[in-house]
Amino acid sequence: MKKARYMILIYILIAIFTVSGCSTPTPVVIVVTATSLPPTEAPVLETATTAAPVQVAVAGPQSGDKIKWVDGSNLVYVPPSEFVMGNDGFDAPVHNVTVDGFWIQQTKVTNRMYAQCVSVGSCLTPTQEIGGPVYSNPDYANHPVVGVTWDQANAYCAWSLGRLPTEAEWEKSARGLNANIYPWGNDEPACDILNFGYCSGRTSEVDAFTQGASFYGVYDMAGNVFEWVADWYDQAYYQNSPAVNPTGPESGQYRSIRGSSFETDPDQAASAIRHYGAQAYHSRDLGFRCVIPKPQPMAPYCQLSAYIPSGAIVSNGCELPQTEVAGNYCTASESIATVDLPVDAIYDSGKNLNCTEAVVDGQRRLTCVGPSNTQESTNQMTVCNPTCSNSPTVTGAAPTCDPGYTLDVNSGMCNYTPIVGQVTVAGCPAGYLLVDRGGQQACVIGQDANGQCPLGLYYDSLARSCVPPNGNTLVPYGLDNPSLAIQNYAGCATGYAYNDTFQCCQAVTGNTYPGCAPGSTFNSDLGACSPGEIKLSGPGCVTLDVTTFKCESPKDICSNIRSETRCINNAYACRWNEAADLCEMIKK
Secondary structure: OHHHHHHHHHHHHHHHHHHHHOOOOOOOOOOOOOOOHHHHHHHOOOOOOOOOOOOOOOOOOOOOOEEOOOOOOOEEEOOOEEEEEEEOOOOOOOOOEOOEEEEOOOOOOHHOOOOOOOOOOOOOOOOOOOOOOOOOOOOOOOEEEOOHHHHHHHHHHHOOOOOOHHHHHHHHHHHHOOOOEEEEEEEOOOOOOOOOOOOOOOOOOOOOHHHHOOOOOOOOOOOOEEEEEEEOOOOOOHHOOOOOOOOOOOOOOOOOOOOOOOOOHHHOOOOOOOEEEOOOOOOOOEEEEEEOOOOOOOOOEEEOOOOOOOOOOOOOOOOOOOOOEEEEEEEEOOEEEEOOOOOOOEEEEOOOOEEEEEEOOOEEEEEEOOOOOOOOOOEEEEEEEEOOOOOOOOOOOOOOOOOOOOEOOOOEEEEEEEEEEEOEEEEEEEOOEEEEEEEEEEEEEOOOOOOOOOOOOOEEEEEOOEEEEOOOOOOOOOOOHHHHHHHHHHHOOOEEEOOOOOOOEOOOOOOOOOOOOOOOEOOOOOOOEEEOEEEOOOOOOEEEEEEEOOOOOOOOOOOOOOOOOHHHHHHEEEEOOOOOOOEOOOEE
């Protein structure tokens, strides 16, 4: 019976095909139950979804690569290798040493950088040194912080997620691989490549002598101020020190100090010379820099300052007078500042500076006495080119932000605003790069207007994007991916808390974020950090901030005054305390 039904079905199908072949074709719907196809044959649909994150190969950091760091500094990469250490001095016999790769701050820690650590409560305020600049004076924001003990320097480096360099790391960063006598090579020291031998008589900005940079591009490894390093000092340590990654003796009486200062004689400027001091020692010509051995991918700050790209500030052709504060120093009874200016320039020293003029070695120089030698005083001097008829202008100086940030026009700050990483018809937003990730195109973070990657990233030639030094390309810097951010960010520095909503580090108290990078200053007119520029004050004029130092402790002339009237007559130094019925000194 079952076989008969099959035969009837076959005859019906034959009849249908016969009729359809002889008449006008009619559409026939055939329902097919498909079997699963191999994965390689599955249809690929073009969608606008973000490519799944994939780890990609990296070349790794190369010698001299730079990254921005959490304290606003730039770190420079020093790769692992052997180098020649020592100079056959009484405590520094020549020997070969191998150290692992590390990242070192390109400049000494500045007053501005140190102030961020103080603001978040992780560092103590430095000591105000007699004859040294006031650390809180914004005119010295780019000068190295001084007046810090070894413990204070060590605490700062720990806050910045690093440590003080070992003597070996410091000396390798200074001398390179060719056993250079000095950071720049073997040519004798000169005042145009380092701040030493009282060339200026004071500290200088940490990037003022870039032509004296070391083999790896590290600044100020000679001159300006000495530097604390991590090691205990032992005169005989080099004779038996390990050949690989020496870290100094386990204990000692003194800590090692390296480098030289603005007071150093030429014969003491060589990079291999060792110094030492008590752990509690501090002075007006001693600072430090930090090493970050293995920087981890830190979460971005929620806010950063806007900046003006390098080279954006131009003039309209009026030649400005080439003038500078040449030095600051103390005499037995006076605080002195010297100013160099062109022969034909005219100047106004203001009412607080008493200046005399002379020609020193062919240079026209003003020697100015400050209003007081018991306190630091900053006074403005205007120097003009009398032949100018027009005024320099600032053009093309629009504030900008790092990739991953947008400018808040109301506050002037850059707010972290990650994108989804999705490629649109227009491609990727400004500051992002179009790359292949797992066979799909995606937008990843790129370099800023100055050619640098954002915080904690360097540009890797193989990955063709900005990546962290540990090679983890899954870190979603600039990309809106909360779960990936939690998995891959190493966290925030002390004083900042990770905000899950915004995927960034938020200041716990106040609005303390890194200030302008070393070498730049905040321009209030532009509302942004600006590369080293001069202040304009009229046609062909520049304004100098001339600072005279505190040279001695103020004498208390007030406590012996019993009369309120006499106290008020000495108001330059005293004030009458009505509640206590006594005359007391004004605290400067």
